[in-house]
Amino acid sequence: MWGGLAVLILVLFTGCSSPGRGTDNVAAGTVKVEESTLSAGSSNKDVQSTQNTSVQDTKPEEIPPEDDSQEAVVPQKAPKCEGISRGVNLGNALEAPQEGAWGVVLKESYFEKIKDAGFDFVRIPVRWSGHASLEAPYEIDANFLKRVDWAVEQALSRGLVAILDMHGYDEFMQDPKGEEKRFIGLWKQLSKHYAGYPDKLYFELLNEPTNNVPGDVWNNCISGALKIIRTTNPDRYIVVGPVSWNGIQQLYSLSLPEKDKKILVTYHYYSPMEFTHQGAEWVQGSDSWMGTAWTGTAAEKAAVRSDFDLAVEWARSNNRPLLMGEFGAYSTAKMVYRTRWTGFAAREAEKRGIAWSYWEFCAGFGVYDSGAGEYRQELIDALIPPGK
Ligand code: BGC
Numbered sequence: 001m002w003g004g005l006a007v008l009i010l011v012l013f014t015g016c017s018s019p020g021r022g023t024d025n026v027a028a029g030t031v032k033v034e035e036s037t038l039s040a041g042s043s044n045k046d047v048q049s050t051q052n053t054s055v056q057d058t059k060p061e062e063i064p065p066e067d068d069s070q071e072a073v074v075p076q077k078a079p080k081c082e083g084i085s086r087g088v089n090l091g092n093a094l095e096a097p098q099e100g101a102w103g104v105v106l107k108e109s110y111f112e113k114i115k116d117a118g119f120d121f122v123r124i125p126v127r128w129s130g131h132a133s134l135e136a137p138y139e140i141d142a143n144f145l146k147r148v149d150w151a152v153e154q155a156l157s158r159g160l161v162a163i164l165d166m167h168g169y170d171e172f173m174q175d176p177k178g179e180e181k182r183f184i185g186l187w188k189q190l191s192k193h194y195a196g197y198p199d200k201l202y203f204e205l206l207n208e209p210t211n212n213v214p215g216d217v218w219n220n221c222i223s224g225a226l227k228i229i230r231t232t233n234p235d236r237y238i239v240v241g242p243v244s245w246n247g248i249q250q251l252y253s254l255s256l257p258e259k260d261k262k263i264l265v266t267y268h269y270y271s272p273m274e275f276t277h278q279g280a281e282w283v284q285g286s287d288s289w290m291g292t293a294w295t296g297t298a299a300e301k302a303a304v305r306s307d308f309d310l311a312v313e314w315a316r317s318n319n320r321p322l323l324m325g326e327f328g329a330y331s332t333a334k335m336v337y338r339t340r341w342t343g344f345a346a347r348e349a350e351k352r353g354i355a356w357s358y359w360e361f362c363a364g365f366g367v368y369d370s371g372a373g374e375y376r377q378e379l380i381d382a383l384i385p386p387g388k
Contacts, residue, residue: 063336066296071305077353078312081264081321083200083237084161084355086346086384087121088114088367089326091360094148095125095167095207104363104370111154113368114361117375118384122155123325123357124148125167125207128186138185145193156200163239163325163357164194165204172206176213180221187225195232203229204239204325208246208268215253218243226257239323241266246325248307251314264355265318266325267311269345271303276341279332280364290332294341305348312352324349328359331366335378343382358383 090110096102114122131144148164155162166186172179183206194201205225209218222240229238238260242250246268256263270276278289294300315322327345329338342358349356362370367379 064295066340067298067301069298075305075309075348075352076312076316077351078315078322079319080353081323081355084121084163084202084264084323085350086119087123087161087163087355087357088119088383089123089125089357089360090151091125091365092363093125094151095127097127097130099147102363104361106151106154108154110361110368110370111158111160113375115158115160117380119160121161121163121355121357123163123165123204124151124155125165127168128166128190129169129171129182132182132186132189134182136181136185138182138189140186140189152194152197152201156198159200161200161202163202163204164190165207165239165325167207169206173210173212176209176217176221180217180224183221184224184228188228191229191232194236199235199237202237202239202264203233204241204266206241208241209243211244213243215243215250219253219255222255223257226260230260235262237262237264239264239266239325241268241325248311248314251311256318256320263320264323265315265320266323268326268359269307269324270327270329271307272300275333275337276329278330280330293334294329294337296340296344301344304345308348308352308354311354322352322354324354324356326359327356328365331364335376339378339382342379343385346383 090106091104092102093099093104093106096104099105111122126148128140131141132138152162152164169179169183172183187203187205190203194203205222226238229236240254240256240263242252242254242265244250246266248267248269251265251267254265256265272292272294273283274286274289274292275294277283277286278292280286311322314320324345327342329341331338346356346358358367359365360367362368366376367383368375
């Protein structure tokens, strides 16, 4: 149903920039997202405060039951993803132009809650590009680096793996060729700085290279960054995803060094966009998606399964472990459907040996309600079923 659908995602806000998502010419189930310059952060912040009042029904709605038929065949598994299984993104904090600007300031207690809930890793999106000089050697601001170190140490000291993810690099998305040197320069500093850190720190080269990033330019950047990083961090896991917003359909375009076995391949999953991004302020036209349900019909489930199977097929033939590094449904969708979709995506990933990290902890998609100081029970149960 996505094929041929052309939705141009435009920017609704001015000022700082942040990713948004869109779809166009997308094969079934794969999310193609359009990077745009808008203040998704401020939008997420606004949403955070309206989270519990999202959809007001005028009459009670009947909730159709979920299809519970089992898959006819046992799905194939991706090569084992060592060290991580269930994680959460600490989104809207360190990838905001300034921490707090998008309503999230990281706290020690968040790491405790994450550990206690049974997650074994966090993905920490960081806007390095917003805190580094524009001229070579692209020096990263020392205070910012200290703050990120603090976050990494909060995770590591609790036995959580920390994926340090270069996020919100808008300049790169606009001019990938022109930013190549700066991208490598940032990784040069980071790899040196974190060289002595435990193996439980992973690096993620870049969040969601958009469709504006040609596959060959991206592959060139990957190879350049790996060369630099491997001189000081020979054994550290490095997470890499394909262009087209880390879309499953572009996995085939990734070119990775055969001999480097410490690479995890990531994809992001938000399909169907009409459901997961209904009413998302940073996706133009998404207001008309409001009210979209995901009840978990046989067809809806089959679409998710076939997307994941495609990823697994690629992973098996390329002998790479898989991480679904982002997936989630915005708070504007009905909670009952959010939990169904989220739980289903998580279980189907697990069946296929795919590690996952939910987008995100305590903002607009939040599994945790920072105002109330507690998890949203239905969502956390969908992610980590009690007793499992
Ligand atoms: C972006 C966020 C966005 C989320 C879902 C992330 O990769 O950085 O701004 O809210 O995807 O669209």
